[in-house]
Amino acid sequence: MTIKEAAERTGISVDNLRYYERIGLFPEIPRNASGMRDYDEMSLHWIDFAMRFKRGGMALEAIREYIQLALQGEATKPARKEILLDAKNDLEKKMAEIQESLDVINYKLDTYERKCEPITMDMVNAWKERQH
Amino acid sequence: MTIKEAAERTGISVDNLRYYERIGLFPEIPRNASGMRDYDEMSLHWIDFAMRFKRGGMALEAIREYIQLALQGEATKPARKEILLDAKNDLEKKMAEIQESLDVINYKLDTYERKCEPITMDMVNAWKERQH
DNA sequence: ATAAACCCTTAACTCAACTTCAGGTCAAGA
DNA sequence: TCTTGACCTGAAGTTGAGTTAAGGGTTTAT
Numbered sequence: 001m002t003i004k005e006a007a008e009r010t011g012i013s014v015d016n017l018r019y020y021e022r023i024g025l026f027p028e029i030p031r032n033a034s035g036m037r038d039y040d041e042m043s044l045h046w047i048d049f050a051m052r053f054k055r056g057g058m059a060l061e062a063i064r065e066y067i068q069l070a071l072q073g074e075a076t077k078p079a080r081k082e083i084l085l086d087a088k089n090d091l092e093k094k095m096a097e098i099q100e101s102l103d104v105i106n107y108k109l110d111t112y113e114r115k116c117e118p119i120t121m122d123m124v125n126a127w128k129e130r131q132h
Numbered sequence: 133m134t135i136k137e138a139a140e141r142t143g144i145s146v147d148n149l150r151y152y153e154r155i156g157l158f159p160e161i162p163r164n165a166s167g168m169r170d171y172d173e174m175s176l177h178w179i180d181f182a183m184r185f186k187r188g189g190m191a192l193e194a195i196r197e198y199i200q201l202a203l204q205g206e207a208t209k210p211a212r213k214e215i216l217l218d219a220k221n222d223l224e225k226k227m228a229e230i231q232e233s234l235d236v237i238n239y240k241l242d243t244y245e246r247k248c249e250p251i252t253m254d255m256v257n258a259w260k261e262r263q264h
Numbered sequence: 265a266t267a268a269a270c271c272c273t274t275a276a277c278t279c280a281a282c283t284t285c286a287g288g289t290c291a292a293g294a
Numbered sequence: 295t296c297t298t299g300a301c302c303t304g305a306a307g308t309t310g311a312g313t314t315a316a317g318g319g320t321t322t323a324t
Contacts, residue, residue, distance in 0.1 A: 056233025081244050088237050091230050098223050101188030105220050112213050
């Protein structure tokens with residue numbers, strides 16, 4: 001499969017596929033006789049795997065580290081588990097933060113319906129006043 | 133309250149407080165006679181408000197826009213509501229993605245317990261082989 | 265056999281969000 | 295009064311994550 005087809009299947013741009021590979025976000029893709037990338041299902045599997053973490057907001061460096069460890073085999077399992085536990089922690093924290101933001105937004109949208117400001121204009125005016 | 137105290141209370145660095153103010157993420161902070169920032173409760177309120185959105189992953193530019201609109205009063209309500217609805221949408225999408233990542237992580241952690249690899253070593257070896 | 269459409273690499277550029285720096289002002293204690 | 299430490303501004307530098315450009319091979323349809 002050409003890089004263009006892989007781009008279509010994954011929804012990642014051709015340039016980004018090359019970029020991610022270069023920084024080690026997934027293993028080097030097989031090449032054909034004339035040096036062009038030839039993606040197979042295994043390639044797509046790795047890409048999907050890495051992208052799942054990326055979409056969760058994990059830093060590319062952490063993903064790279066995990067993948068490189070996975071390629072080194074069994075011995076790196078404890079290290080990988082560590083990375084996953086850290087990631088889980090981050091994601092749970094992020095989840096809670098997003099929920100908090102959503103709560104604020106919903107509260108505000110609700111008060112908009114009621115035609116009264118969550119930060120009331122008199123608060124704003126008081127503040128403007130103070131700035132004289 | 134000095135900028136240092138404000139930094140301690142908000143958990144934002146002194147430099148970042150100045151930076152955020154400069155880009156309009158919250159209104160200009162009151163100054164004392166000799167031109168130094170003098171934070172009050174209202175200042176902290178705005179900071180907290182902006183940071184809630186930031187933690188949810190909203191772009192600083194969007195937060196800036198919202199705050200500037202809020203300072204312009206009633207007439208900007210529809211525009212602000214629009215921003216909030218967009219933000220809500222983003223956050224809900226992000227929430228779903230994070231949940232997906234968490235599912236994958238939990239699955240992997242679970243298979244680690246069972247001492248079997250989610251991406252099995254024979255898969256990896258097959259791939260390495262192919263790279264000859 | 266040549267143009268069009270792909271592919272390759274290396275390196276430079278961009279953008280958001282910080283962070284550091286240089287060069288100065290101000291305030292409180294010894 | 296002199297020093298030390300916190301504050302100020304404006305500008306330059308850094309980092310992470312791409313994106314674009316330059317210069318060159320390859321494949322395919324005409």
